[in-house]
Amino acid sequence: MPLSDPAAKIRLAGASKRFPVRDGELEALQPTDLAVRPQEFVALVGPSGCGKSTILNLAAGLLRPTDGAVFYDEQPVTTLNRAVGYMTQKDTLLPWRHAADNIRIALELRCRAVPRGEAAARVAQIIELIGLKGFEQHFPAQLSGGMRKRVALARTLIYEPETLLMDEPFGALDAQLKLLLLDQLQSLTALRRMTVVFVTHDLGEAITLADRVIVFSARPGRIRAIREIDLPRPRDVFKVRFTEHFARLHEELWDELKDEVVKGTDV
């Protein structure tokens, strides 16, 4: 079905990725077809090393597929894809800039050229929103892992990219804070009409946020199940997980996922 979707934002057409390793090749991603619709929120779940991050790297143009092709707005992705904001698993904050300056960096670039005053106002606004008040003048090395994740998130959100690629953005956060940020992410991406591809280990997180959850098999990665999440929007991230519908979806998807998690762990 995805292949015939004419207006995909991101489309993988038989895209696969193999990496050369010492003795041969490592197959990270089997040939995969996948289409992400404009303004869709897609969550990719699966065990470690199942190629989820590879898909994000392909969409961002950081990697070329070994076979097949990757399209963005139906144009083949052949170089860095600057339409996406990519929040990688590792936060890529600049160690010599304090939090506020790190967040502002995208607004300093010539392709955006936001006037100084406006940039400062937007930085202050997003710092407030993401709960970093009081930490503006801290350097990354002085922040906890969770704090750095939030700075990275703010830095990505502030320039409002059309598409957001997120690789386990909230893995290191405590449960309450995670819910708060999920809530903010949901409202922001809806407000800005962003397309989001969200990689996570956490099935609950995936169901809470996504329009569609895609379950991946253990390495070599391949799509095992796709499920539309028909929970009504806007969703209350704090309560939605206690509804019966959520529980049913969770059970159904967990059945798909658990075998893969077991397989994934003995690799």
Next chain:
Amino acid sequence: MSQSQVMTPPVEPSLTRFVETGSGRLAARLLLIGAMLAVWQFVPGKALRFWMSGPVDIVTRLWTWIFDGSLWQHLGATVAAMTLGYGIGTAVGISLGFLFGFLPKLHRVLSPYITALYAMPKIALAPLFIIVFGIGIESRVALVAITVFFLILNSTLDGVRNVDRDLTQALSLMGATRSEVIRKVLVPAALPWIFTGMRISVRYAFTNTLLAELISANMGIGFLIEYYSGIFDATGTYAAILVLVIMSVGLTEVLTRVEQAMARGHGRA
């Protein structure tokens, strides 16, 4: 045995305790140098005096140099050769370091030559520079500059090459141009490496200035040492060495201050 250790209260001799205090340590140091100078001044006989000179003669000689102005001429020549060479070497080293860093293909072509020249002890070039630039300050500046150049070139290159690729990639994805990536990521990331190179180079610059002056020069503290030992004037030789010791102490002091300031600056980052 262990019992006796427990039972015996630690008795510190009062002299040891005195030396532990600030003024005590100073007194001990003065006593030591005083004793050494006294031995040097009074013990050697006539024959030894020719080779060893003596503290009073040396200080008197230094005094003469200070007042007839020759000290300042030679000191100035040494400092000028060192700072000029250091400045030129640093400027060119940083520039080419960044150039090669940003143009890795060019660097890959040139790297065997750079490595070969870097490994060679630059002092061996001193005679060549004297042929080319003459016996004046230019040959010493050239020697110091080329020594410093290779040290700075390599630390700049290391700095640029050790930049986390994820950082440059992240900025490119945000839409940064090549020159923005350079200005906002590569240059600031390389700065600590460059500073380290500059710090290390100071000592090399100093040493090589002196070596060049010892080999052949018409000016400088190294020249004084070489000249007076050449005419078997121990007093002049020691007086020049004394100037060198004072210079080294001063230089070390300055460097320590700079290092401390840099360490503080780094603490935040």
